[in-house]
Amino acid sequence: MNQMTRPPKIEIIPSSAPFSEAQRSWLNGFFAGLLSTDGPAPLSAEQGAAVLQEPTGDADDGEAPWHDQTIPIADRMKLAEGRPLRRRMMAAMAQQDCGQCGYNCNDYSDAIASKAEARLNLCVPGGKETARMLKALNEELAKTPAASVVVAPATTAEPGRSRDNPVAATFVSRRLLNRSGSEKATWHIDFDLSGCGLDYVVGDSFGIFARNALGLVDQIIAMLGASHTTEVNGKTLREVLTDDVSLAPAPDTLFELLSFITGGAQREKARALAQGEDPDGDAATLDVMAALQKFSGVRPHPEAFVEALEPLQPRLYSISSSHNATPGKLSLTVDCVRYVVGKRKRLGLASTFLAERIKPGDQVKVYVQKAHGFALPQDPKTPIIMIGPGTGIAPFRAFLLDRKATGAPGKNWLFFGHRRSECDFFYSDELNAMKTSGLLTRMSLAWSRDGDRKFYVQDRMREVGREVWTWLAEGANVYVCGDAKRMAKDVERALVDIVAQFGARTTDEAVSFVAELKKKGRFQLDVY
Ligand SMILES: Cc1cc2nc3c(=O)[nH]c(=O)nc-3n(C[C@H](O)[C@H](O)[C@H](O)COP(=O)(O)OP(=O)(O)OC[C@H]3O[C@@H](n4cnc5c(N)ncnc54)[C@H](O)[C@@H]3O)c2cc1C
Numbered sequence: 017m018n019q020m021t022r023p024p025k026i027e028i029i030p031s032s033a034p035f036s037e038a039q040r041s042w043l044n045g046f047f048a049g050l051l052s053t054d055g056p057a058p059l060s061a062e063q064g065a066a067v068l069q070e071p072t073g074d075a076d077d078g079e080a081p082w083h084d085q086t087i088p089i090a091d092r093m094k095l096a097e098g099r100p101l102r103r104r105m106m107a108a109m110a111q112q113d114c115g116q117c118g119y120n121c122n123d124y125s126d127a128i129a130s131k132a133e134a135r136l137n138l139c140v141p142g143g144k145e146t147a148r149m150l151k152a153l154n155e156e157l158a159k160t161p162a163a164s165v166v167v168a169p170a171t172t173a174e175p176g177r178s179r180d181n182p183v184a185a186t187f188v189s190r191r192l193l194n195r196s197g198s199e200k201a202t203w204h205i206d207f208d209l210s211g212c213g214l215d216y217v218v219g220d221s222f223g224i225f226a227r228n229a230l231g232l233v234d235q236i237i238a239m240l241g242a243s244h245t246t247e248v249n250g251k252t253l254r255e256v257l258t259d260d261v262s263l264a265p266a267p268d269t270l271f272e273l274l275s276f277i278t279g280g281a282q283r284e285k286a287r288a289l290a291q292g293e294d295p296d297g298d299a300a301t302l303d304v305m306a307a308l309q310k311f312s313g314v315r316p317h318p319e320a321f322v323e324a325l326e327p328l329q330p331r332l333y334s335i336s337s338s339h340n341a342t343p344g345k346l347s348l349t350v351d352c353v354r355y356v357v358g359k360r361k362r363l364g365l366a367s368t369f370l371a372e373r374i375k376p377g378d379q380v381k382v383y384v385q386k387a388h389g390f391a392l393p394q395d396p397k398t399p400i401i402m403i404g405p406g407t408g409i410a411p412f413r414a415f416l417l418d419r420k421a422t423g424a425p426g427k428n429w430l431f432f433g434h435r436r437s438e439c440d441f442f443y444s445d446e447l448n449a450m451k452t453s454g455l456l457t458r459m460s461l462a463w464s465r466d467g468d469r470k471f472y473v474q475d476r477m478r479e480v481g482r483e484v485w486t487w488l489a490e491g492a493n494v495y496v497c498g499d500a501k502r503m504a505k506d507v508e509r510a511l512v513d514i515v516a517q518f519g520a521r522t523t524d525e526a527v528s529f530v531a532e533l534k535k536k537g538r539f540q541l542d543v544y
């Protein structure tokens with residue numbers, strides 16, 4: 017749960033007003049929309065209470081039954097039927113609270129509904145489905161009385177603390193964490209922050225503004241029949257395509273543009289794609305280049321083409337170092353995304369930028385995304401159980417380094433897993449040394465492809481369920497990091513089973529117990 021300093025942090029409702037954090041945040045956005053002021057004067061507690069007799073102002077009960085990243089969007093929207101617009105907007109989000117938009121799901125939707133946020137395309141995991149749904153809901157919003165009031169997102173956030181105000185950090189080096197024989201390429205990446213002066217705490221994420229691969233940019237310029245020096249918005253076309261726009265999933269607006277400048281069956285097809293239909297069953301694979309190839313006779317003007325693309329979005333990475341241990345240094349643990357569609361190799365934008373394209377000494381636009389609800393316990397004596405397969409290890413390496421640097425006496429238990437023990441045991445020397453020194457009280461490993469059946473971290477947890485329960489009973493915090501779609505749910509299910517079996521509870525009671533752990537901040541997730 018890694019969300020950040022929200023771009024437009026507008027404080028109208030004082031913290032002393034009788035509202036919950038979520039209600040206050042919504043109210044702040046709502047009044048900011050109404051007032052559209054530069055520097056809103058906080059209302060007194062009495063004014064705040066008087067203006068809104070009831071908690072949210074729209075009679076919503078605040079429950080969010082759709083807040084589960086595994087529920088498909090159509091079902092989420094069903095669950096939100098009959099709710100106020102801002103709640104339906106929340107249901108349209110991907111429900112990961114991943115922070116990539118600069119908010120959590122609830123706050124992003126509230127910001128749109130209050131018109132404090134005009135951008136509808138910030139939900140990266142929700143992709144085009146979410147953007148389309150938000151567009152439709154926003155049309156509803158446009159018909160409401162406050163439609164004329166649009167508050168521009170604040171760009172005055174402290175430098176390097178939000179996606180709207182990045183700073184430059186220096187890339188230092190990269191090192192492959194997999195050994196030979198692995199099908200994966202995961203890199204340990206080092207940055208130097210001394211030039212930009214940023215700091216961070218463990219649990220925070222790092223936002224990276226990557227640049228598109230030049231090879232791809234040049235192929236697109238060739239497809240457009242343009243020159244890379246063609247000027248667009250005061251820059252060369254090559255610069256704009258490299259730095260400013262996303263070349264990944266082709267947006268609806270690109271298909272709209274293609275439909276305007278072609279005719280017949282091509283036009284129908286482009287129009288259908290613009291409306292989210294899939295006439296040829298290939299819509300999911302159409303990045304910008306593939307869209308141009310599909311409509312290869314159609315050559316949009318470079319200016320119109322650029323206008324039809326989405327802005328390049330930053331990517332977040334869990335920080336895998338501790339500022340307390342190594343001030344001014346920051347590291348990441350990045351899985352390189354590469355795959356093939358048809359005959360073309362596709363490159364994940366930021367992961368291949370970090371893993372392959374930047375060179376030591378290069379400056380990269382970055383920001384620290386503050387974590388909310390993903391942090392070491394305040395009491396350094398509190399035991400912690402960390403469950404992080406794959407790149408999910410990243411924040412836990414940071415936690416361990418931090419506990420070592422600060423001399424925190426709490427016990428530490430790591431569950432790590434990956435494909436093969438031989439080649440996918442990231443940071444094995446370091447972790448083994450931590451085990452030997454006693455910093456790592458326990459280390460439990462799970463290799464999914466060593467044996468003839470899959471074996472995951474949650475299987476290992478079940479094996480040692482009695483001890484997991486003992487740690488929980490001693491007050492341990494539990495942390496999960498990594499894949500949001502399947503792993504996080506499966507781990508939570510294992511935890512419920514452990515609580516039921518070893519805590520002598522019914523399944524329902526165990527579910528409530530785990531929900532209570534979450535509420536108390538003793539069960540925290542950082543999933544993506
Ligand atoms: C809070 C947070 C923390 C994160 N921490 C980490 C971390 O520590 N380490 C890490 O590696 N990542 C982390 N991520 C994920 C990271 O932000 C990026 O999403 C990831 O690196 C991919 O980005 P990219 O730009 O390289 O790829 P993109 O250009 O965004 O492409 C990724 C997309 O490619 C498509 N794709 C990928 N593989 C395939 C395939 N085999 N077949 C078809 N399509 C495919 C999918 O649509 C996928 O969404 C984190 C994310 C969040 C939100």
Ligand SMILES: NC(=O)c1ccc[n+]([C@@H]2O[C@H](COP(=O)([O-])OP(=O)(O)OC[C@H]3O[C@@H](n4cnc5c(N)ncnc54)[C@H](OP(=O)(O)O)[C@@H]3O)[C@@H](O)[C@H]2O)c1
Nearest residue numbers: 351405406407408433434435464472473499502503506544
């Ligand atoms: N197509 C995609 O877009 C795609 C696919 C996978 C991962 N990812 C993303 O890629 C990034 C990096 O991945 P990663 O390096 O962390 O590795 P990963 O590919 O997510 O896998 C790490 C380990 O987790 C195992 N695993 C798979 N399903 C699991 C489950 N339900 N419960 C517990 N463990 C499970 C994997 O086993 P097995 O692989 O042997 O099953 C592997 O051993 C993440 O963002 C992840 O979400 C994307």
